[in-house]
Amino acid sequence: MGRARSLVLVVVLVTGCDQVFGLEQPPSRCPTSYTALAPTSATSYRSSGGAPVGWLAAQSACLADSTSRGDAAFTHLVVVGSDRERQDLGGQTSTDLWIGLSDQSTEGTFTWVTDEDTRGYPPVSGDPWGAGEPDDGSGGQDCVLIGAPSGGNAGRFVDAACTEVHEYLCECDDHAPAP
């Protein structure tokens, strides 16, 4: 009985610390392979490493991370919901990375892979898109990557052919995949 009571006390203390410091935590059911970029981040991320893949395979791999997890935690290609998040992620990239944005459904209308309300981010053109992007170039570009720091579109969004192969960034948060 005494041991059970101590356990409850420990749980209360740990929970209380988060409240004291005002930290938002990723959903507790996120896979352990996902880590938060900063203590203030409400979401966590996993970079793919390994072999580059097409956009659909990247999204499938992210979705598969949460199949054995409980409710309220969803894994998907990263939804970059603001310029702040984009800048935070920019320091994490060493190569072009697929993100969860595409205009596969309606040409010219880019949508994210979850139901998160990004308040119109990104706009249809200009920052944070790379110069001249999106241009649907080369006979059709419907999937979006964030440019490597070393390239001409460092940290910027670029539409590319979905069949191009790149590494990718998965995110775990409480936003469900878009229908």
Ligand SMILES: [Ca+2]
């Ligand atoms: Ca397109």
Ligand SMILES: [Ca+2]
């Ligand atoms: Ca393009």
